[in-house]
Structure formats: C-alpha cells, structure tokens
Amino acid sequence: MKPVTIIEGTAVPLDRSDVDTDQIIPSDWLKRVEKTGFEKGLFSEWRDDKNFILNNEDYAGACILIAGPNFGTGSSREHAVWAIQQAGFDAVISPRFGPIFKNNATKNGLVPIEIDSHLGNQLLHEVGQNPDLHFVIDIAQRSVEVPQLGLAIEFELEGSVQDRFLKGLDDISITLNNVEAIKDFETSRGEWLPSQNSI
Amino acid sequence: MGRTLSQKIWDHHVVRSGNDLPDLLYIDLHLIHEVTSPQAFDGLRLNGRKVRRPDLTVATEDHNVPTENIDQPIEDEVSLKQIQTLRNNADEFGITNYPMGDPNQGIVHVIGPELGLTQPGMTVVCGDSHTSTHGAFGALAFGIGTSEVEHVLATQTLPQPKQETMSITINGQLPSGSSAKDVVLAVLAEVGTGGGIGAIAEFRGPVVESLSMEGRMTLCNMAIEFGAKAGLIAPDEITYEYLKGREHSPKDDQWQKAIRFWDGLRTDPDAVFDREIILDGGMITPQVTWGTNPGQVIPVSGSVPGPDAFEDPAEQEAAQRALDYMGLTPGTKMSDVAVDTVFIGSCTNSRIEDLRSAAEVIKGKKVAKGVRTLVVPGSRKVKEIAEEEGLHEIFLESGFDWREPGCSMCLAMNPDKLTVGERSASTSNRNFEGRQGRGGRTHLVSPRVAAASAIAGYFATPEEL
Numbered sequence: 001m002k003p004v005t006i007i008e009g010t011a012v013p014l015d016r017s018d019v020d021t022d023q024i025i026p027s028d029w030l031k032r033v034e035k036t037g038f039e040k041g042l043f044s045e046w047r048d049d050k051n052f053i054l055n056n057e058d059y060a061g062a063c064i065l066i067a068g069p070n071f072g073t074g075s076s077r078e079h080a081v082w083a084i085q086q087a088g089f090d091a092v093i094s095p096r097f098g099p100i101f102k103n104n105a106t107k108n109g110l111v112p113i114e115i116d117s118h119l120g121n122q123l124l125h126e127v128g129q130n131p132d133l134h135f136v137i138d139i140a141q142r143s144v145e146v147p148q149l150g151l152a153i154e155f156e157l158e159g160s161v162q163d164r165f166l167k168g169l170d171d172i173s174i175t176l177n178n179v180e181a182i183k184d185f186e187t188s189r190g191e192w193l194p195s196q197n198s199i
Numbered sequence: 200m201g202r203t204l205s206q207k208i209w210d211h212h213v214v215r216s217g218n219d220l221p222d223l224l225y226i227d228l229h230l231i232h233e234v235t236s237p238q239a240f241d242g243l244r245l246n247g248r249k250v251r252r253p254d255l256t257v258a259t260e261d262h263n264v265p266t267e268n269i270d271q272p273i274e275d276e277v278s279l280k281q282i283q284t285l286r287n288n289a290d291e292f293g294i295t296n297y298p299m300g301d302p303n304q305g306i307v308h309v310i311g312p313e314l315g316l317t318q319p320g321m322t323v324v325c326g327d328s329h330t331s332t333h334g335a336f337g338a339l340a341f342g343i344g345t346s347e348v349e350h351v352l353a354t355q356t357l358p359q360p361k362q363e364t365m366s367i368t369i370n371g372q373l374p375s376g377s378s379a380k381d382v383v384l385a386v387l388a389e390v391g392t393g394g395g396i397g398a399i400a401e402f403r404g405p406v407v408e409s410l411s412m413e414g415r416m417t418l419c420n421m422a423i424e425f426g427a428k429a430g431l432i433a434p435d436e437i438t439y440e441y442l443k444g445r446e447h448s449p450k451d452d453q454w455q456k457a458i459r460f461w462d463g464l465r466t467d468p469d470a471v472f473d474r475e476i477i478l479d480g481g482m483i484t485p486q487v488t489w490g491t492n493p494g495q496v497i498p499v500s501g502s503v504p505g506p507d508a509f510e511d512p513a514e515q516e517a518a519q520r521a522l523d524y525m526g527l528t529p530g531t532k533m534s535d536v537a538v539d540t541v542f543i544g545s546c547t548n549s550r551i552e553d554l555r556s557a558a559e560v561i562k563g564k565k566v567a568k569g570v571r572t573l574v575v576p577g578s579r580k581v582k583e584i585a586e587e588e589g590l591h592e593i594f595l596e597s598g599f600d601w602r603e604p605g606c607s608m609c610l611a612m613n614p615d616k617l618t619v620g621e622r623s624a625s626t627s628n629r630n631f632e633g634r635q636g637r638g639g640r641t642h643l644v645s646p647r648v649a650a651a652s653a654i655a656g657y658f659a660t661p662e663e664l
C-alpha cells in the first residue's frame with residue numbers, strides 16, 4: 001500500500017442511505033480474478049440513469065465520495081473498494097459504514113471518514129449546490145477542511161490504521177514480526193480441533 | 200466482572216496484544232471459495248509467501264456454479280476461469296477443495312457445519328459476510344475481505360480491533376407457524392440495518408434455546424444484515440447432539456475433553472453487555488421484507504408502509520426509493536402482491552429442515568400457474584438426504600425445479616437470475632436492488648412462506664392455503 005497523508009480535491013454527493021456493496025459493484029463483476037479493471041463496474045446499474053450524480057460532468061474529477069448513512073453494508077466483496085479507488089476516489093465520507101467495507105477500505109488506502117449525520121447532510125447539501133468546493137483531508141491531523149465553508153471537521157481513525165496510512169505499511173509484514181508468538185500459540189491449541197491432516 | 204461468551208472466545212485466541220495495536224487473533228478455520236480468493240493467492244505469489252496452515256484451510260465452489268447440467272463444462276467462460284483458478288490455487292498451495300459434483304461440495308456455510316469443521320469456541324473466517332452462520336455453534340465467526348483472506352492464508356491470524364457486545368434476547372415461545380427466519384427478520388425490523396455495527400451479537404433466551412442447530416444457523420446467518428461483526432449462540436446439548444459423529448468432530452477421549460471445554464463457553468451471569476435488545480417471541484408472526492434492505496420488514500399479514508411511517512428523513516427517502524424500485528404502493532396488503540418466482544435455497548435456508556418444512560406445505564398441491572419455482576439444496580449431502588426422504592418427488596410433483604447445490608439465485612452469479620421487474624419470494628438473506636438479477640424485486644421470507652406463496656401465487660402463509 002502507498003502512503004496516504006493529504007487528500008485534496010473536490011467531492012461528489014451521493015445522497016442515498018444504505019448503499020450496499022451489491023450496488024457499489026454488482027455481482028457480475030465479481031467473476032474477475034484480477035484486481036484491476038473495476039472502475040466501469042462502479043455503481044454500474046445506476047450509471048444507466050443519465051441523471052445519476054456520477055454521470056454529472058460538473059463533478060468529474062472529484063476524489064472524495066460523500067454518501068448517506070450505512071454506506072458499504074452487505075457483502076464482504078473487496079471489489080467494492082477497488083472499484084471506488086479505480087474510479088479515482090481516495091476517500092469516502094459517510095455517517096456510518098458497513099464494518100467489512102470500512103475494514104477493506106483501510107487495507108487498500110481508501111480513507112473511510114465517519115462524521116456526524118448532521119454534518120453529513122450539510123456536506124451533501126453544500127456539495128450539491130457547489131461542485132467546486134475544495135476539500136483538504138489531513139490524515140496526520142485526522143481532519144477534513146472545507147475553507148470555502150469555514151469548516152474544519154475532526155474524524156476518528158484508529159491509531160494503528162492511521163499509522164498504516166501514513167507509512168503505507170503492509171499488514172502482513174507487521175504480523176509476520178510476531179511469527180514466534182504465533183508458533184507458541186499453536187502449541188497450546190486444543191488437540192481436538194479439526195485439521196485436514198487428522199483424517 | 201464476568202465476561203460474555205464472545206469475550207471468552209476472543210481472549211482465548213489472542214496471540215499478541217498491546218502496543219496500541221489491535222489484538223492479533225489466531226484463526227482456527229479458514230473457509231475459502233472461488234470469488235473472494237483469487238486476488239489473495241496472487242498476493243501470496245507476488246510476495247513469495249506460502250499458506251501457513253493449509254490443514255486449517257478448506258475450499259469449495261459455490262457462488263458461481265451452475266445448478267443444472269453440472270456434468271457439462273461451465274458455459275460462462277469467466278465463471279469457468281474463476282473456478283479453474285480456485286482449483287489451481289488449491290493444488291499449488293496444498294489446500295483441500297471440494298469441487299462441483301464432489302460429495303462434500305456445497306455452499307461454504309452449509310458444508311462447514313455439516314462436516315463437523317465448525318465447533319464451539321473456535322474462530323472461523325471466510326471471505327464472505329455470511330460467515331456469521333457458524334456462530335450458531337458458539338464459535339466466533341465473521342466475514343472478511345480479500346486482503347484479510349491473504350493475511351490469514353499467510354499468517355493464520357488476523358489483527359482485530361475490540362468490539363462491543365450486544366445481547367439479543369428472544370423471550371417466550373414462537374407461534375407454531377413461525378421459524379428462525381421470522382425471528383431474525385423481526386430483529387431486523389427492530390434494530391435496522393445499522394443496529395449491530397461495531398458489536399458482536401449473542402442471541403439468547405428461551406426461543407433461541409429451543410431452536411434446532413439449523414434454526415440457530417439461520418438466525419446467526421443474518422446477524423451481518425444488521426451490521427453485527429458476528430452473531431453467536433452458547434453451545435448446549437442440542438449443539439453436542441448435532442456434532443456427535445460428524446466427520447471432523449472429536450472422537451473418543453478427545454470428545455470428552457472437548458465437551459469439558461465447551462461446557463465453559465457461556466456468558467457469565469454477572470457479565471454486562473454494551474447493548475441489549477429484548478423481543479417477545481410470542482409476537483413474532485411470519486415476516487416478509489417489502490423494500491430493498493433487510494431492515495424493511497413487515498408481517499406477511501401486513502400492508503406496505505408509506506414513507507410517512509418513518510421519522511428519520513433518510514429512512515423516508517430510502518422508503519420512497521424502495522417503493523419505486525419494488526413497484527409497490529403504500530397500503531397494499533402483501534397478500535394481494537403476486538409473486539413471479541419462488542426461490543428456496545441459500546446459506547440462510549437450504550438445509551434439510553428447511554426443505555422438509557417447505558415440502559410439508561406443498562405436498563399434494565400444485566404451484567400456481569405462471570410461477571417459476573426453484574429449490575436449490577445447500578449442499579450435495581442435503582440433496583442426498585432429501586432424495587432419500589423422497590422430498591424431491593414432492594417438489595417435482597408440485598411443479599418445482601429440483602436443482603444441484605450452490606448459491607444460485609441468492610446472488611445471481613450463475614445463470615439463475617431474476618429479470619427486470621420480476622418479483623420473487625426468496626428464502627435468501629438480501630433484498631438489495633438487483634441482488635437476484637438486474638431489476639429483480641426480492642422479498643425475503645421463510646421456507647414455509649415461500650412454499651405457500653408458490654402455491655397461492657401471491658404472498659401467503661401455509662395457514663391461508
């Protein structure tokens with residue numbers, strides 16, 4: 001994963017709640033065995049509607065996706081995160097995320113930003129009015145700033161996740177530093193536990 | 200202060216904690232399927248890593264597989280490639296795989312318990328959100344993404360931030376026509392799709408204790424639909440009875456040792472949950488979803504609500520969008536809504552008891568004219584047992600299709616799909632837009648209600664036939 005420190009740019013308002021991962025990337029797209037090429041699948045069933053916000057040229061080039069509550073609920077498909085990133089987004093703002101989606105996002109360097117739902121509504125509204133609002137997200141400060149609105153919002157990000165973002169660390173190598181502890185643990189497991197070697 | 204069941208299992212699996220890092224948990228069983236694993240294996244190859252414990256890893260083919268003509272090559276080339284990729288990866292990394300047609304093949308969450316691989320007190324993960332199903336055994340089981348699949352393959356562990364605890368108590372006794380599916384839909388109606396986010400939910404109370412293992416699996420299966428990290432139920436005699444004699448269950452003196460350990464897997468009486476929900480089981484009638492998220496639930500005897508039934512503006516808007524998508528008008532009685540397709544299957548409701556309960560409803564009756572009907576057993580073993588019992592004949596005589604095991608119309612990755620505007624009564628777990636096929640309209644119900652609706656041609660309970 002590449003380090004993520006500052007994200008700067010415009011946002012697109014996806015004013016819907018309960019956007020599940022089946023909407024973010026429909027199941028047809030899950031047959032692929034590659035990790036790339038998912039950008040066309042992003043919201044593909046909604047894209048047919050020419051009024052869909054992501055088809056609006058005014059928001060082309062946005063790097064922040066703002067959505068209603070319960071974004072990314074449902075299926076565990078990490079393809080949802082890949083699709084969002086490959087379509088050019090670096091952060092998603094929502095009052096509440098589906099937990100697996102949120103976790104998947106952090107593994108790929110897509111920043112999930114949880115904010116109060118009133119603020120969420122306000123941002124959706126403001127960005128809906130003005131596609132050119134400029135956002136600055138600072139991972140080290142855990143802050144979102146929108147200077148034109150005079151807004152500075154702090155958000156929560158677990159310390160270890162923040163650290164991984166800032167340093168671009170790979171989870172697996174961090175864990176592999178504990179290989180001795182893992183081996184130790186393995187000697188203490190119940191003997192009755194199932195294993196493919198024991199039958 | 201005492202600990203809850205999930206805290207006990209958690210503590211028992213901590214490999215390393217502290218240093219401002221999330222706990223590193225050991226994973227006892229890693230289940231794999233074709234859809235969420237290919238990129239994880241690629242990651243291993245790219246970094247020159249091996250699978251740490253192939254012996255604790257089991258794969259099967261379920262999401263993509265066709266449910267007809269499985270002796271023929273898979274027609275969809277992209278699906279075929281994905282299946283072939285899983286087979287190659289399993290070979291290369293020494294992992295047991297149960298391929299299409301194998302006697303042990305089936306939906307990953309059906310075969311784990313069936314083979315005795317899922318046991319109390321274990322940690323179980325799979326790149327699939329409905330891994331919560333395995334919590335029915337008193338295991339800590341949760342769905343993970345592909346990066347985490349790679350992590351578990353490489354290390355057999357996962358770093359996990361601590362979760363809150365949630366108890367969901369179902370008191371009293373269920374009315375005779377209601378099932379575990381109705382219970383979990385009623386819970387969803389109560390807490391909504393976000394009510395469990397950040398928590399591990401323990402289902403408790405007399406109704407839960409009286410459920411069979413299969414009913415408990417249905418309940419835990421849908422814990423993810425209200426956002427819980429996992430759902431689980433304390434193991435008891437019913438659990439032990441189910442496990443006894445299964446292929447991977449402990450044998451002889453190991454069985455005794457295991458039981459002694461399992462007996463301790465209970466929430467302490469003085470443990471305190473962060474969130475508590477209590478429902479009266481006696482009030483839970485057969486349920487049906489009317490909208491496009493699994494929290495939009497009403498009794499089958501009820502009418503479609505309007506947006507004004509909700510207080511929250513976001514919910515009102517969601518309701519309006521759902522009504523438009525579903526082609527429903529507020530105030531319409533569900534019993535007046537016609538079904539085009541009935542799907543009995545998925546990891547929620549495709550086990551033998553589900554098939555028995557559906558067969559009982561339709562026996563000697565014919566499917567209503569024009570209704571497409573599909574029964575897809577959860578696994579090859581379920582299919583075999585059903586055929587020994589003659590259930591397939593009951594289904595076939597009524598006019599149902601009797602298919603090969605797999606996920607099928609639950610997520611429409613194989614040829615079983617709804618078409619635009621087609622309305623289904625489905626025993627699966629997600630009524631999201633397009634979940635069962637682009638433009639399809641899904642209503643989630645229990646197997647009994649699905650069966651009765653197939654006969655009636657509109658939403659119905661068996662009692663109304």
Ligand code: SF4
Pocket residue numbers: 261262306307308327329545546547605606609610627628
């Ligand atoms: S049956 Fe449906 S929910 Fe269950 S594992 Fe398969 S696709 Fe997922």
